Amino acid sequence: MEIFDYENVLLLPRKCRVQSRSECDSSVEFGGRVFNLPVVPANMKTVVDEPITEWLAANDYFYVMHRFDLDSVAYAKRMNDKGLFVSISSGVKAEDYSVIDRLAAEGVKVDYITIDIAHGHAETVRRMIEHIKQKLPSTFVIAGNVGTPEAVIDLENWGADATKVGIGPGKVCITRLKTGFGTGGWQLSALKWCARVATKPIIADGGIRDHGDIAKSVRFGACMVMIGSLFAGHEESPGRTVEVDGKLFKEYYGSASDFNKGEYKHVEGKRILEPVKGRLADTLREMREDVQSSISYAGGTKLADIRKVNYVVLGGDNAGEHLFM
Ligand SMILES: NC(=O)C1=CN([C@@H]2O[C@H](COP(=O)(O)OP(=O)(O)OC[C@H]3O[C@@H](n4cnc5c(N)ncnc54)[C@H](OP(=O)(O)O)[C@@H]3O)[C@@H](O)[C@H]2O)C=CC1
Ligand SMILES: Nc1nc2c(ncn2[C@@H]2O[C@H](COP(=O)(O)O)[C@@H](O)[C@H]2O)c(=O)[nH]1
Secondary structure, three states, X not given: OOOOOHHHEEEXXXXXOOOOHHHOEXXXXXXXXXXXXXXXXXXXXXXXXXXXXXXXXXXOOOOOOOOOOOOHHHHXXXXXXXXXXXXXXXXXXXXXXXXXXXXXXXXOOOOEEEEEOOOOOOHHHHHHHHHHHHXXXXXXXXXXXXXXXXXHHHHHHOOOOEEEEOOOOOOOEOHHHHHOOOOOOOHHHHHHHHHOOOOOOEEEEOOOOOOHHXXXXXXXXXXXXXXXXXXXXXXXXXXXXXXXXXXXXXXXXXXXXXXXXXXXXXXXXXEEEEEOOOOHHHHHHHHHHHHHHHHXXXXXXXXXXXXXXXXXXXXXXXXXXXXXX
16 A cells, blocks of 8 residues: 655646636535635634634635534524524534534524544444434534544445544644554545545545645545644634744644643643734635646646646655556
8 A cells, every 4th residue: 555645745737728727616515515615624722713614604615613612502503693504513422412402402504513533433423423314414414533444434334424534644633642543644645545435525634734735635535625733823813822032823732632621631632833824814815826726737627627637656665656546
């Protein structure tokens, strides 16, 4: 099996078919809606909050609200009242079942639910998928996180409408160090491996360091790409602003860090500082331009055309050119 990651793969251009990159369509259909970009900010407390998710929904970007210190039912109702689509997160504990029950009992419309736990290839996730499908049958269910084809096959068979792939590639992740497991360091080839068996959309989650990594994720099978660190350092990001030597930073911490959990138990995340880098809308505009450019290099006009390109693996035992997946 080939092992590679974002930093040692490059995609190969094909003859250009457009006169301007503005002709390239970066939009993606996901769960019955069309979004401007195949990109979603991570459902983490230092990445999204209510105002950011409102802005994303109102401007045709996909979002997943986090589930920490939040009344998800009240949040979903507020989004309903504003006429915005609802996309929330769920765990698998008793309190998460009661959230689903309340949403159903109170008739709250929920468009997307992401079941998001550390080790998503688990019977607990199977039971939660079944519960959501029974109580909220029209809700699109995303389940994860996983890192193997076996897990993708199981989650799909258990009723998930999409799976989220990535165990440990995140910038504030320490799962690899604490447990010895994960896809950190080979996330892109793990994605490729999972996409080969998937029959439903995959969200590639974690490890994106540059905008070009979005096109690489699409090339290797992602329909959507979840990003934390690249979004965490904006002026409106919810993380605390910290000044160091006259420079402004935003706090970015893992959902499984003691900073998020409030205690040091089963900690698999850390805290870092991200330099403040302007407004979120400007980054999204630049990402869109970069993805449009990626599509043009792929010799295409739409996102799916990126899937057709060849690639090279730079350095290491797997180095060489690859004609197809
Ligand atoms: N993508 C990634 O690499 C990772 C992401 N995270 C993120 O951190 C957040 C918190 O995750 P998590 O702690 O799972 O959520 P929760 O604290 O909601 O825990 C979910 C449930 O799963 C159990 N659980 C968690 N990990 C394992 C495991 N390895 N084996 C068996 N049971 C487990 C927990 O029990 P108990 O705590 O008693 O074991 C708990 O009952 C999530 O948003 C998650 O996505 C966390 C780690 C890795
Ligand atoms: N192992 C851990 N992974 C975590 C934790 N908190 C979040 N995450 C994952 O990271 C991505 C974001 O990755 P990035 O490289 O874009 O910054 C996020 O979507 C989660 O899947 C954690 O505490 N431990």
